[in-house]
Amino acid sequence: MPGPSAPGTAAGGMRLRGTVAMVTGASRGIGRAIAQALAAEGADLCLVATSREGLADVMAAISGTPGQKLALGFDVADRTACQAAVAQCVDRFGRLDALVNNAGIYLAKTFLEYEPADFQRLLDVNLFGVIHLTQAALPGMLERGYGRIVNIASTAGKWGSRNQSAYNVSKHAVVGLTRCVALETAARGVTVNAICPGFIDTDMLVDLKRDAATKGVADPDAVFAALINQRVPMARALRADEIAGMAVYLASPQASGLTGQSILIDGGMITA
Ligand code: NAI
Numbered sequence: 001m002p003g004p005s006a007p008g009t010a011a012g013g014m015r016l017r018g019t020v021a022m023v024t025g026a027s028r029g030i031g032r033a034i035a036q037a038l039a040a041e042g043a044d045l046c047l048v049a050t051s052r053e054g055l056a057d058v059m060a061a062i063s064g065t066p067g068q069k070l071a072l073g074f075d076v077a078d079r080t081a082c083q084a085a086v087a088q089c090v091d092r093f094g095r096l097d098a099l100v101n102n103a104g105i106y107l108a109k110t111f112l113e114y115e116p117a118d119f120q121r122l123l124d125v126n127l128f129g130v131i132h133l134t135q136a137a138l139p140g141m142l143e144r145g146y147g148r149i150v151n152i153a154s155t156a157g158k159w160g161s162r163n164q165s166a167y168n169v170s171k172h173a174v175v176g177l178t179r180c181v182a183l184e185t186a187a188r189g190v191t192v193n194a195i196c197p198g199f200i201d202t203d204m205l206v207d208l209k210r211d212a213a214t215k216g217v218a219d220p221d222a223v224f225a226a227l228i229n230q231r232v233p234m235a236r237a238l239r240a241d242e243i244a245g246m247a248v249y250l251a252s253p254q255a256s257g258l259t260g261q262s263i264l265i266d267g268g269m270i271t272a
Contacts, residue, residue, distance in 0.1 A: 017042035020093040025103030027054035029202030033240035034247045039065040046070045046089040076129030086136035098148040098251035101130040126170035147190035182260030191259040198266025201237040233268035
């Protein structure tokens with residue numbers, strides 16, 4: 001007997017036909033996988049990355065899907081740009097139903113090595129990017145009595161880690177924000193949830209290994225493989241599409257009863 005179908009295949013259907021969704025950090029990695037999964041479900045999409053050119057590849061990859069697409073390049077830490085982007089999306093599609101706040105950056109240092117500017121930049125992108133776009137998108141959602149906010153946090157938003165305190169602080173803040181905004185919008189048709197991925201095989205991990213090499217780690221690939229074996233019960237880094245399926249669900253009308261949650265997808269790392 002065949003197994004269940006992936007989203008977007010015939011049996012997966014077009015669950016998001018008529019949904020207008022914005023995805024940040026859509027040029028690569030998790031955001032790209034989410035954009036492709038939403039497109040496969042028929043959504044109209046506004047894709048965001050630091051540069052518009054960076055989105056050319058994903059735009060080409062989803063060009064055969066039925067929804068309309070808009071590509072925007074800007075820094076999510078820029079509040080004015082975030083407000084302009086939501087306005088442009090509403091201008092083009094009439095509304096914004098689902099916002100996936102995925103754009104994020106990572107920087108590994110010990111607490112004592114981090115400069116205040118490092119903390120500031122991580123918070124500006126990972127937290128304030130979410131705040132700016134959510135504050136821009138939410139009024140329209142509340143007015144229409146329907147909306148889906150999906151924040152990509154991290155396992156780093158749920159527990160402590162060595163040598164990445166500024167990143168963990170930014171992700172804990174996203175988990176906290178998710179809980180609080182969810183309570184304020186719960187009675188008005190808007191859900192707010194987060195996904196907390198563990199180790200996902202993206203360019204962010206490639207950058208991390210490159211960074212480790214420059215800091216004198218002799219064989220970052222081997223060190224990383226050992227870390228995964230030791231920490232992840234599934235003994236592998238997950239694929240970006242394993243996050244995308246949950247994002248599609250949370251962005252869909254079906255997820256109407258679920259809010260304020262920060263859902264771990266981490267290969268079994270945290271089971272409590
Ligand atoms: P990535 O580095 O491969 O891609 C990041 C994306 O965000 C790119 O499209 C980039 O253009 C965009 N971006 C970065 N800074 C931006 C800014 N200031 N303004 C607009 N766009 C910006 O990252 P990856 O691995 O796909 O991660 C995506 C999200 O998932 C991030 O929030 C990350 O913190 C989170 N995450 C990643 C994990 C992993 O193991 N890769 C694990 C847990 C969470």
